[in-house]
Ligand SMILES: Nc1ncnc2c1ncn2[C@@H]1O[C@H](COP(=O)(O)OP(=O)(O)O)[C@@H](O)[C@H]1O
């Protein structure tokens with residue numbers, strides 16, 4: 374027998390017993406009164422006395438039973454209210470986003486965490502179809518619900534949900550069956566945001582991939598470097614010695630192909646370089662100007678315009694390895710140069726940003742970066758340039774250099790046309806005591 378039936382049985386038993394006691398007390402009292410005051414009374418008076426006693430005992434009984442039932446009901450209601458408050462409190466305090474919905478996915482409960490996670494407030498979703506399942510996950514949900522219906526709960530799976538603004542994100546989700554006393558069945562979905570966890574996991578995988586790729590690249594590059602240099606030398610000699618002009622075009626092509634291989638191998642070596650970095654305070658403006666001067670001939674060939682404004686960096690220094698800093702700016706400039714058409718333009722500007730950092734912007738009005746490529750440009754070997762043109766290692770190296778110097782780098786699509794590369798580096802400040810420290 375369940376708890377409710379047991380309680381009801383005891384309720385009726387006590388009500389009956391107490392009512393019988395009330396009746397017995399009324400009769401006993403009336404018996405005493407009759408013996409004491411109405412011993413000699415005539416039959417008719419006694420008759421009225423009995424009628425009065427009957428009415429009185431019925432009235433008392435009714436009042437008693439009503440009071441008893443009402444008291445019991447009040448208690449039950451209080452109990453119900455308390456348990457409802459407890460349940461609400463638990464629901465709202467739950468760190469997971471809780472949604473309760475029925476078989477037709479109509480929402481019946483929605484807690485505060487769900488409001489925060491999905492951006493839908495409770496009033497918006499109650500009685501409405503569950504709005505957080507992205508279309509590509511609807512079939513999966515149906516499948517999971519079918520599993521829950523067979524009595525097997527779904528625990529801690531990773532899937533996708535959608536918030537009010539339409540952003541789809543990763544969640545860890547559990548689905549449990551929930552049956553009301555009335556027999557109506559629901560599904561209890563508890564979800565937690567795991568975007569950060571997924572991001573860290575991907576980062577870790579990327580680092581692992583990079584580390585093993587770096588090792589492989591270093592080995593390959595090391596082995597190819599010497600034979601390549603020897604082959605290049607030999608081809609150059611053959612070209613010089615070739616008396617018959619017949620092969621000279623082929624030899625020239627061979628040489629340029631080999632130069633690309635050599636450049637590629639050198640980039641690989643730079644990428645996997647483990648040599649200690651020698652950091653010294655470096656004048657940013659001077660470093661950039663020396664790189665710019667190095668780019669003058671290819672700029673001239675392309676008829677490109679270059680505007681350099683480094684006034685904000687005047688006298689400012691960063692603690693850096695000069696060679697690496699130069700490599701960083703040459704990578705960004707050579708990308709800009711590759712991107713622009715004939716007579717395009719490139720700009721270099723600086724500005725101080727909060728926290729004593731210097732931002733260097735390299736802008737170009739070239740072909741720009743496709744939105745679909747943007748997430749991949751820092752990946753090693755990612756290139757959109759034709760075979761023999763791009764190594765896909767420039768930005769991967771640039772990012773390593775910037776990270777090594779406590780800075781950040783990002784590339785954005787310029788508002789109208791082209792690309793903006795933004796490098797942020799921490800400035801270097803001399804301490805008053807004489808010892809020099811980074812800002
Ligand atoms: N300034 C730029 N304008 C347009 N695309 C760029 C620019 N800088 C980088 N990219 C894109 O990023 C890719 C990766 O660059 P990078 O790592 O330097 O390799 P690579 O230059 O050898 O292709 C390029 O292939 C290109 O698609």
Ligand SMILES: [Mg+2]
Pocket residue numbers: 704707708763765766767768
């Ligand atoms: Mg490049």
